[in-house]
Amino acid sequence: MNYKPLDSNKVYLITGAAGFIGYFLSRKLLEQGCQVIGVDNLNDYYDVNLKYARLEQLKPYEKFTFIKGDISDKTMITRVFEEYKPNVVVNLAAQAGVRYSIENPDVYIQSNIIGFFNILEACRHHPVEHLVYASSSSVYGSNKKVPFEETDFVDHPVSLYASTKKSNELMAHTYSHLYNIPATGLRFFTVYGPMGRPDMAYFGFTDKYFAGEPIKIFNNGDFENDLYRDFTYIDDIIEGIERIIGKPPADSVPHSVYNIGNNNPEKLMVFIETLERVISNTLGQKVVFKKIFEPIKPGDVPATYASTDFLQQAVGFKPATLIEEGLQKFANWYVKYYGVKGKH
Template identity: 50%
Template sequence: MKVLVTGTAGFIGSHVAIRLLERGDEVVGVDNLNDYYDVGLKQARLDRFRHDPRYTHVHADLADREAMASLFATHAPRRVVHLAAQAGVRYAAENPHVYVSSNVTGFLHVLEGCRNHAVEHLVFASTSSVYGANRAMPFSEHDSAEHPLTLYAATKKANEQMAHSYAHLYGIPSTGLRFFTVYGPWGRPDMALFLFTRAILRGEPIKVFNHGRHRRSFTYIDDIVEGVIRCLDRPPAADAAWDAGEPDPSSSGVAPFRLYNIGNEQPVELLDYIRRLEQCLGREAIMELLPLQAGDVPDTEADVGELRRAVGYVPRISVEEGVVRFVRWYREYYQA
């Protein structure tokens, strides 16, 4: 089938596009190749599949209403995987307008495209950051997520609510996936594993917030892609068992809409993550231990029971193996 993937020059989007092409789907990719980080890396990701005859690339900004309307009208995708967004939790404090333009206005244009062209399933990226001030562990889709602590998280929470309203009003089957700390080859240079690897190889100190006592559900990219594809193939329906009582945060019952956590259920302390990286690099990190940053949460832990029951999702790559694979890619790509 023909699938529109937004953000195909991005970390997760490029991996999803490759997986869809490998199984025989036709992919229309859209990306604006902004300069939030190294555009050369984005181009290199695209070069891995750009010349596949079943791939069509569209250079456009999601916030450009006319461009997005034209994209949907021209290509008429059957399904949509929406992964493009202005990423980076901390960058939002410096450039809030960029986040609203890309993550809110851009998502509205995606929803409008789905509405006007009878898209049969929309899968979109959310984030574990929406849990914000929630301290119940592990994070569950059935818990409230009404108090995000960063603008980035607030835009993603807005996406969930916007998608639900369109699912209800226009019958667009929609699935939101709350990603938990994704890492792996071709990752983003602003994320911890990338930053740490570069600094350690250069003999530079790394900033370790909360004195390294963070616990995170680090999730390898291949496990994320597997979950995205499985969800794409299973559009949700409205919950016939809903009894008009209090709606569940993950599934209201009145719309073909679901929210799922997608991540590794075995959280790892940041210091252990760094130790594994040191072993792979054969070098010791120079750590600058710092307090918890504003907007950060001390721990994340994914409850993926709902996704397991729905699509059989089981993450398979351990942090030990995942870090080895990342380091191997990093050394090859940067000749480090």
């Protein structure tokens, strides 16, 4: 669907610019001639080489400025706002991962709560046209009603990560109310694709296969009541963000929240079979993962399934990339990037 490109005369601050979504969004804006200020702390939650590889691809763009820093560093954030005077802020910097939050709670409070507070304070003292920030489908917790709608009750998060994301929505709403900051939260649903996050299941499964190791599937081997996930391809996420950037909320409290998901949940086992098939296509030989079935982990939810009606009404767009197509692009990238070969 055609839509108006963003204003290339504006300054876009993207935190988490070396991350998966941050990198693709930065590249998309730079391709349109926008000035992008990227901030990232380049932490080692997953392979830092991948973050550097993403940054390498952004370096050739003259209008890209990279600042290594942590959003929990208030002095640094204040300085960036004072120096570059961003018109639009997209806050994608966050400590990600549900399971990791059980083992390392401190970093989630530091990045997702204190860091986001610093962004809000900076937007308060240096007004912006729009603050877009990453929330998460995890805020829906173990809600049984599907598809998940933005109007659903989300006061029962089942992981600290989810709690921090729900807190972000509350904090942003408060700042929008008090200081009239136009802000939009985006609840992302299982984002995947080339140059993605190695801590995500599809990437980990592929790693395990090439290492000759079995994959662990946390569904008790229960194929009837399998886990469902709304897998959303990276290009769809980027188009959604881009459209949202150009549509700041204008209500009396200018704060909105939207789901960005595929609105088409897949059983985890179907996803795994598709991944086996696309890697087979890339290698030109049959690929079957060795599988170990284990109980569902604490903090995991049985199903994520997004209603995208609000998003469609607001910006005329809904994600539509099929997993077969998206995973094929991932498999082709993975084999080339890591230089792996099939088994003989």
